[in-house]
Amino acid sequence: MPGALDGLTVLEFAGIGPGPxxxxxxxxxxxxxxRIERPGGAGRFGDAGNRDILNRNRERLALDLKDPDAIxxxxxxxxxxxxxxxxxxxxxxxxLGLGPEVLLADNPRLVFGRMTGWGxxxxxxxxxxxxINYIALSGALHTYGPAGGKPSFPVNAVGDFGGGGMLMAFGVLAAVFSAQQTGKGQxxxxxxxxxxxxxxxxxWSFFGxxxxxxxxxxxxxxxxxxxxDTYETADGKWISLGSIEPQFYALLLERTGLKDDLAFARQMDPAAWGPLKAKVAALFATRTRDEWCALLDGTDACFAPVLSLGEAPxxxxxxxxxxxxxxxxxxxxxxxxxFSGTPAPAPSLAGRS
Structure with a gap:
C-alpha cells in the first residue's frame, strides 16, 4: 500500500544530519x-550510506557537480x-547554476528547501x-542543565533534528500545499x-x-x-517522574509511601523543592529500577524507567x-x-528501486 506522500517527488542533495x-x-x-551523491558514495559509513538510517528508503544517483552534464x-x-x-x-x-531563480524559472511549482544553521x-x-552553536544562540541551550551547573545539550536533537530536519519536512509540505493552490513554488x-x-x-510563554x-x-x-526529574536507583539505573497534576502527584505519594509526610503538601512551593527532592532521591535509592517499575508501572503516577538504547526496543x-x-x-x-489509511511502507536501508 502506498504511503501518505505517494506521488511526491523530492530531489535531495546529499549531506549529513538535518537534511537527510x-x-x-x-x-x-x-x-x-x-538522493544526489558524489561519485563513490557520500554516506558517512561508506557504501553510499547503506548503514545510515537517515538515508533509508532512497533512490541514489551519483553525479559530479563540477560536470556541466550533471548540472x-x-x-x-x-x-x-x-x-x-x-x-x-x-x-x-x-x-553551481542551480539556484532558486534558475530552477523556479524551469519549474514554477518547485518548492526549494534550504537547510542551514544560521539561515x-x-x-x-x-x-x-x-x-550546539545554533541552540546556544537561540536561548534554548541556556535552559538545559542542572541548577548551578553548566548547560547540558540533548545530543543534537533540538537543533539538527527538531529545529532543523523536522521543521524542514513541515516547511516543504506546507509550501507544496500552497503550490497546489496557487501554482507557485517558493x-x-x-x-x-x-x-x-x-x-x-x-x-518563552512561561518566561513572558x-x-x-x-x-x-x-x-x-x-x-x-x-x-x-530523574532519580538514580539502588542498582545504578535511573527512573523518570513527571507527576505534575495534583491527582497524579497524589497517586505518586500514595504508591511510594510519602503521603503521610506533610511536607509534600507543598507541591508547588519553590522554597520546598530542594528539601523534597533530597527526600525523593533518598527514597528511590533504596530499591532497584525493576522494583520501582513493579510498584509504579501501570499507574497514572507519570513514571517510566530510563531505558538505554539497547533496552528501549x-x-x-x-x-x-x-x-x-x-x-x-x-x-x-x-x-x-x-496513518490509519496510508500506513508507511516498511523502511529499507538498501533504498527504493
Missing part, C-alpha cells in the same frame, strides 16, 4: 526521494520534481556551525537557530508571563522540582507498537507518525 532526516521523513511516508541532468530532474532540498552554505547552489541572511549566515529558508527558538515557544526564572534547573519543567509497550524495526541487522526507529 527531513528527506527520511518524507521518504518514510511514500515520497519518491532521489544539466539535475535541471531536467528538477523540472518534474515537487521539492528540492539542499544543505549547502548560502550561495553554493547559485554558483540565508543575517551576519552569521556564511559561517560554519553545529547544533524558497523555504529553514535555519536551525530559528527552529531551536520555536521549539522553545512554551518556555513571569512563570519562568531565567536560570537553569529551578523551574517546573527543567528539573527544578521534586516531581519532575524490547520494552513491552515499544514492542507492542512496533516503535522499532529491523532491516539488514540494524535496529532503528519505525516511521512516525502512524
Amino acid at each position: 532526516f527531513a528527506c527520511m521523513m518524507l521518504a518514510d511516508h511514500g515520497a519518491r526521494v532521489i 544539466a541532468q539535475i535541471r531536467e530532474l528538477a523540472r518534474s520534481a515537487d521539492v528540492l532540498i539542499e544543505g549547502f552554505r548560502p550561495g553554493v547552489m547559485e554558483r 540565508q541572511e543575517g551576519p552569521m549566515a556564511p559561517l560554519a556551525g553545529h547544533d 524558497v523555504v529558508d529553514c535555519a536551525m537557530v530559528d527552529g531551536a527558538a520555536i521549539l522553545s515557544a512554551m518556555t 508571563n513571569g512563570q519562568w526564572r531565567d536560570q537553569r534547573g529551578v523551574n517546573l519543567l527543567d528539573g527544578g522540582t521534586h516531581f519532575y 524490547h520494552h513491552p509497550h515499544n514492542a507492542a507498537r512496533g516503535t522499532f524495526v529491523e532491516d539488514g541487522g540494524m535496529v532503528m526507529p519505525a516511521p512516525a507518525p502512524r
Whole structure:
C-alpha cells in the first residue's frame, strides 16, 4: 500500500544530519526521494550510506557537480520534481547554476528547501556551525542543565533534528500545499537557530508571563522540582517522574509511601523543592529500577524507567507498537507518525528501486 506522500517527488542533495532526516521523513511516508551523491558514495559509513538510517528508503544517483552534464541532468530532474532540498552554505547552489531563480524559472511549482544553521541572511549566515552553536544562540541551550551547573545539550536533537530536519519536512509540505493552490513554488529558508527558538515557544510563554526564572534547573519543567526529574536507583539505573497534576502527584505519594509526610503538601512551593527532592532521591535509592517499575508501572503516577538504547526496543509497550524495526541487522526507529489509511511502507536501508 502506498504511503501518505505517494506521488511526491523530492530531489535531495546529499549531506549529513538535518537534511537527510527531513528527506527520511518524507521518504518514510511514500515520497519518491532521489538522493544526489558524489561519485563513490557520500554516506558517512561508506557504501553510499547503506548503514545510515537517515538515508533509508532512497533512490541514489551519483553525479559530479563540477560536470556541466550533471548540472544539466539535475535541471531536467528538477523540472518534474515537487521539492528540492539542499544543505549547502548560502550561495553554493547559485554558483553551481542551480539556484532558486534558475530552477523556479524551469519549474514554477518547485518548492526549494534550504537547510542551514544560521539561515540565508543575517551576519552569521556564511559561517560554519553545529547544533550546539545554533541552540546556544537561540536561548534554548541556556535552559538545559542542572541548577548551578553548566548547560547540558540533548545530543543534537533540538537543533539538527527538531529545529532543523523536522521543521524542514513541515516547511516543504506546507509550501507544496500552497503550490497546489496557487501554482507557485517558493524558497523555504529553514535555519536551525530559528527552529531551536520555536521549539522553545512554551518556555518563552512561561518566561513572558513571569512563570519562568531565567536560570537553569529551578523551574517546573527543567528539573527544578521534586516531581519532575530523574532519580538514580539502588542498582545504578535511573527512573523518570513527571507527576505534575495534583491527582497524579497524589497517586505518586500514595504508591511510594510519602503521603503521610506533610511536607509534600507543598507541591508547588519553590522554597520546598530542594528539601523534597533530597527526600525523593533518598527514597528511590533504596530499591532497584525493576522494583520501582513493579510498584509504579501501570499507574497514572507519570513514571517510566530510563531505558538505554539497547533496552528501549524490547520494552513491552515499544514492542507492542512496533516503535522499532529491523532491516539488514540494524535496529532503528519505525516511521512516525502512524496513518490509519496510508500506513508507511516498511523502511529499507538498501533504498527504493
